[in-house]
Amino acid sequence: MPLRYVCYDCGPRGSDGSGRCDCGEPLWLDTSTDAFDWDDTVDAPGLWRYEPLLPAPLPNPPSLAAAAGGTPLLRDDALDSFVGASVHLKLEGQQPTGSFKDRGSALALAAMEAGLVGGDGETTAIGTVSHGNMAMSTAAFAAAFDRPCVVLVPDDIPPERLGVIGQFDPTILRVRGDYGRLYERSLELGVEYGIRFVNSDSPLRVEGQKTTALELCEAFAPSTPDGIVLPVSSGGHASGVWKALRELRGAGAIDALPALYLVQAAACAPIAEAFAAGAETVSAVEGGETIAYSIANADPPSGTRALRAVRDTGGAAIAVDDDAIRSAQRELATEAGVSVETAGAVALAGAKQLVADGVITDDDDVAVVATGTGLTEASADVSAPAVDLAALDGRLAEFAGR
Ligand SMILES: *Cc1c(COP(=O)(O)O)cnc(C)c1O
Numbered sequence: 001m002p003l004r005y006v007c008y009d010c011g012p013r014g015s016d017g018s019g020r021c022d023c024g025e026p027l028w029l030d031t032s033t034d035a036f037d038w039d040d041t042v043d044a045p046g047l048w049r050y051e052p053l054l055p056a057p058l059p060n061p062p063s064l065a066a067a068a069g070g071t072p073l074l075r076d077d078a079l080d081s082f083v084g085a086s087v088h089l090k091l092e093g094q095q096p097t098g099s100f101k102d103r104g105s106a107l108a109l110a111a112m113e114a115g116l117v118g119g120d121g122e123t124t125a126i127g128t129v130s131h132g133n134m135a136m137s138t139a140a141f142a143a144a145f146d147r148p149c150v151v152l153v154p155d156d157i158p159p160e161r162l163g164v165i166g167q168f169d170p171t172i173l174r175v176r177g178d179y180g181r182l183y184e185r186s187l188e189l190g191v192e193y194g195i196r197f198v199n200s201d202s203p204l205r206v207e208g209q210k211t212t213a214l215e216l217c218e219a220f221a222p223s224t225p226d227g228i229v230l231p232v233s234s235g236g237h238a239s240g241v242w243k244a245l246r247e248l249r250g251a252g253a254i255d256a257l258p259a260l261y262l263v264q265a266a267a268c269a270p271i272a273e274a275f276a277a278g279a280e281t282v283s284a285v286e287g288g289e290t291i292a293y294s295i296a297n298a299d300p301p302s303g304t305r306a307l308r309a310v311r312d313t314g315g316a317a318i319a320v321d322d323d324a325i326r327s328a329q330r331e332l333a334t335e336a337g338v339s340v341e342t343a344g345a346v347a348l349a350g351a352k353q354l355v356a357d358g359v360i361t362d363d364d365d366v367a368v369v370a371t372g373t374g375l376t377e378a379s380a381d382v383s384a385p386a387v388d389l390a391a392l393d394g395r396l397a398e399f400a401g402r
């Protein structure tokens with residue numbers, strides 16, 4: 001059956017998902033099922049257990065695809081005290097390349113493998129526009145599925161980031177000019193040259209990223225978490241989470257929608273600003289520098305859809321500053337032993353802020369999504385004095401307080 005696309009606002013839009021709806025909003029896939037219950041999950045690894053809700057079922061996922069999804073949910077008293085509510089930390093850093101992007105990459109490659117997209121035989125390669133986690137993730141899964149992969153990065157990408165992406169050997173092109181325009185341009189060129197560009201909020205990526213919420217809801221079933229806190233940039237992950245919640249409610253697997261709380265870095269917060277202004281749509285902002293570089297998107301392609309998700313679920317979109325992000329990142333490492341990149345700490349910082357604002361209360365159970373590991377970029381300010389072997393005795397005695 002050919003894939004069918006839907007606009008969340010206008011309804012069914014046929015089988016051409018290469019562009020946007022006439023209204024300007026991004027499309028997503030029609031995967032509606034009338035009935036789904038947790039018993040309908042299948043015996044398959046990681047995210048593939050949700051086969052009945054996925055467009056590209058892979059009951060026997062090959063290679064790296066078997067390792068995508070299925071991340072743990074961690075409880076730690078220190079995090080509860082830090083935030084002021086019951087925190088359930090979703091460890092997306094445990095994905096094969098260290099972020100939730102692996103959910104979308106695995107699903108996109110599986111769909112190509114199954115001939116669900118590019119069935120005309122012309123689309124053989126996959127591509128993406130990213131200089132961070134999505135680039136790494138797409139390149140890794142392309143390698144595992146033996147697909148050519150092209151990654152478009154900005155010209156001024158830091159060399160260490162290039163090295164991390166490059167280890168999977170994709171074709172990397174450093175593009176000069178307006179990087180913001182590449183999102184649209186890549187989709188056009190992809191159609192022309194048979195390259196499936198799976199960018200931040202592409203329909204296939206959204207399907208894969210749905211599974212974050214499916215796992216969260218299943219962990220709480222038959223109840224649901226009171227809230228889900230996510231860092232947001234393009235709005236692709238938030239779209240996937242919202243889509244999952246709608247489908248679960250539609251199928252009767254959950255009866256209440258958890259509130260979706262989206263958190264941005266204060267220096268670049270178009271969605272939080274639109275929410276605060278009571279706006280219906282998200283407009284581009286100027287956008288300044290933040291340490292949470294993975295989520296600094298001044299003109300998010302799925303921003304308006306993410307805003308709609310917030311309103312539909314009775315959530316909120318807020319911004320936190322770099323100090324709050326740093327403090328949450330440090331708390332996670334030093335109190336819970338969890339290394340997250342700056343963007344991955346944003347949700348915890350946001351949860352703390354939402355409690356301070358009285359939006360989340362102390363008896364709430366909140367799922368906080370730590371979206372990416374810090375192990376690929378650890379940069380703690382470390383003091384490690386050098387000591388002569390002969391003096392080690394004395395230093396360890398000092399350390400042990402003897
Ligand atoms: C991509 C990314 C985000 C933002 O996700 P969007 O789908 O673009 O909103 C957040 N955290 C990390 C670690 C990411 O890599």
Ligand SMILES: [Zn+2]
Pocket residue numbers: 007008009010011021022023024025
């Ligand atoms: Zn529409």
